[in-house]
Amino acid sequence: MEAVPGHTNLVRRGAVYYHRCKVPADIAETYGRREVTYSLKTRDLAEAVRRVKVAAVETLKAFDDHRRKVAAEKAAEAAARAAVSDPIERLLAAGETMAANDTDERAELVAYSTLSRSQLNLFAELHRSIRLEDDEDARFNGFKAVRPGPGSDMLLFTADDERLAGKKAHATEYALAESKARAFLTGSILRGKLARGEYGSVEGYAEDCLAAAGISLDAESRAWRSLLRLVQAAEVQAMADIQARNEGKEPEHRGSDEILTEIAASLVPKPVEPNPTSSGMWLHPTPIAPVSAAPTLSEVRDRWLAEAATRNLADKTGDARRIMVDLFLELVGDRPIDGYAKADARAFKDVLSALPPNRSKMKALRNLSLEAAAKKAAAAGLPPMSITNVNKHLGCLYGLFAWARKHYDEVEKNPFEGMQVEKRTNARDERDPFSLDDLKRMFAAPVYRGCMSERHWSTPGAVVLRDSPKFWVPLIGLFTGARLNEILQLYRDDIVDVDGALCFRICAEKDDQRVKTASSRRLIPVHAELLRIGFRAFVAGKSGRLFDTVEKAPDGYYSSTFSKHFVRFLDSVAVKRPKVSFHSFRHTFEDACRACGVPHDVMNALQGHSQGGMSDRYGGGQYPVARLVEEMGKLRHAGLDLSALAVVP
Structure with a gap:
């Protein structure tokens, strides 16, 4: 500036x-x-x-x-510390020592080695509910703790405190003031501990919640560490809720009985004798299925993805598959691979069908368990993710279990077989091709006919951006049908001369290059229209990446950056609508190939689609460049005149 x-x-x-x-x-x-x-x-x-x-x-x-x-x-924090510093420290210390006081009571608990994320969230919710119920009971009894346990001796004043003899009318006011100070200071201290990863003060609370369901959790497991963090966060939230009550506002929460019932239902069914819990309730805790020699689903997932990576699976695809599998693990838990049934797959399908897209970006849903988020979204009438996306998740899990059946004797059936949601439309309907009118609007835009500058590309002017990705990337997409990231990752040495024909070489030879599948590696002849517009001169002026002004996005893809500009570009020429994107160029290219008589198998080779069958195994499924040049020479976009973009000889 x-x-x-x-x-x-x-x-x-x-x-x-x-x-x-x-x-x-x-x-x-x-x-x-x-x-x-x-x-x-x-x-x-x-x-x-x-x-x-x-x-x-x-x-x-x-x-x-x-x-x-x-x-x-x-000033408020200083006053609160002066009023209740000693009781608060006793309160926090009490939580740290609870486990030592009830070893005998927990001797009959069923041991678990891990729990799913949704189950851990339920236990954290249970802790918050118990804290709020205790607070409600204390208020009903004049702020006198009625349940023995941590914090029962923390009140400086109660309605029957002898220090307030003769002042009974004011006793509750004193206790309310103390409750405000205690909630404020406890919340402040625990927020600091949560930020620093200090969870010792809530270990007793976490064990109590587990014991209420008749189970214990391996203290060396990742699930135990996650539970401590979630319970600590729930304690912080409980203090905020209590403070809200102190201001006359009632926080929304479920009862502990309801949560315990949901926890019991989430555990793998197996009849056992009922055990009394520390809360005085009777539950039927259900331990994990009998020990299996098979690896866990998470272990199989890692091996599956590692093997796929050796087959040139793009990092983005591998990351997406991991996320999909992890959602399933969050819902049903990590078990031996032979411990899953159709009921698990059906539950996942039902939740996905109610879950909105981008749940993690929605404040009201992102901290809820998967199942709770789906229920809340359905109740609120939020639109769910598309059938395509649901099937993508289910198809990913089907592929994982299909791979597991081939590699492990223990896996006899695929629980995801037949689970996909039927669609009335085909894959082609998911994206529209660009119409002739769309193409005319795009290539008559200021970017191509004259704009103010690179920055003010949508304002008419005298500058034609012949050295900009804004100019060339859509044209290359139109005349190759290549994927956006394939175009943006091209280097100067990826424009090669093969038998006298200038070609795009789509490959993954450099660290920042990747291809979606093995069949994506290919040669695409440069169309004569691109040469007339000046592509050869553009390439001659480059030394590294052709489009080096497009930076890589945090996900590792250049396409994620450029696609944002392209959406704005479509909007600027009144072409933007729900079913068009840069990917529409691939459909436009396919339509042009069909209209011009390009054989289907050659069209697939140009676009990097797998041919399937034995043709992909022998000879690499590649066509001679001369044949590709011949077929590319047929390609025309009927009715589209780009002569105004041609370089004058």
């Missing part, structure tokens, strides 16, 4: 003016940023000078408001 001389806090980025102000040193650590900068939304200097004065006053007021807020929080 460029400072505007003579005007404090006024800067310019390009033609637009901005307000910029440094955060004062006394609040820099708590304010969350070192500098406040935002657009004044004007290109006029006089108007910017007027607006920056108003912005400066508002910013200084925000700084003062922040100072007052921080000061008030510090």
Whole structure:
């Protein structure tokens, strides 16, 4: 940004003016940023000078408001610590020592080596529910703890405290004030412990919750560590809920009986004698199925993905498969591979059919178990993920179990066989090809006919972006049917001359290159239309990646970055609609091949589709380049005139 001389806090980025102000040193650590900068939304200097004065006053007021807020929080915390510091430390210490007091009571618990994520979430929810029920009972009895256990001796005042003799009318007010202070300080301390990974203060709580269901959990397992973290988070939430009650607001929560019933139902059924629990309830705990010599599903998953990686499986595909399998594990738990049945597959299918896409981005759902999220989404009427996506998950698990049947004697059946949801539409209907009108709109856009600049590509001007990926990538997609990432990862040495024909070489020879399948490695002749538009000259001016201005996204793919621009491009030319994307170029290419008489098998070879059968095993399934050049020469997009883009000889 460029400072505007003579005007404090006024800067310019390009033609637009901005307000910029440094955060004062006394609040820099708590304010969350070192500098406040935002657009004044004007290109006029006089108007910017007027607006920056108003912005400066508002910013200084925000700084003062922040100072007052921080000061008030510090004062409240100091007062709370002075009031209840000793009882709180006893409360936290009590949680750490509970396990030593009830060893005998837990001797008959059924031992588990692991639990699913959804089961762990239920136990954390159980802890929060118990804390809120205890708090409710205490309030009903004048803030006197009625259940023995951690915290029962923590109250400084109760309704029958002898120190308040003669002041009975005020006893509850004293106790309420203490409850507020205790909830505030306990929450603060536990939040710090949660951030630091210190879970010792809730080990007793976690064991109590497990014992309530008649089970114990291996203290060396990853599941135990996860449970401690979840219970600690539940304790923090419980303190916030109690504080809400102190303000007259009732938090929403389920009863512990209901949660315990759901926990019992989630465990693998096996009749056992009922055991009394520490909460006084009678449950039928159900241990894991008898010990099997087969590896667990997670172990099989890792071997399956490792083998697939050796067959040129793209990292993105492997990551997606791992996520799908992990969702199944979250729902039903990690067991020996022979311990799964149709009921597990059916439960997964039912949950997926109710679960919305991008659950992790929804605040109301992301912290819920998979099953709870599906129920809540269905109750709220949220649209579920597409049938295609459901089938993709089910197909992934089918593939995993099919592989397991070939490699392990213990696996006799595939629980996911026949589970896929039937669709009325075919795969082609998932994406529309571009219409002739769409293509005319796109290739008459300012990017191709003249724009203001690379940055202002949608505004008409005199600049044609012949060195930009915005210009070339859609054209290459139109005349090759190649995938977006295949195009963006091309290097200068991937444009090769084979027997006098210039070709794209789709490969994965460099560290940042990858192909979807083995059949994706191929040669694609450069279409004559691209040569007329100047592709050879464009390549001659490059030395590394052809489209090196497109950076790799966090997922490791260049396509994830460019696809965002392409959506904006489609919108700018009024082509954007739900069933079109860059992938529509592949369908457009297929339609053109059919219309021009290109044989189906040659079309598949050009697009990197597997031919299937023995042709892929012998000779690599490759066509001679001369044959590909011959068929590519037939390709036309009828009615589309790109002569205005041609380079004048």
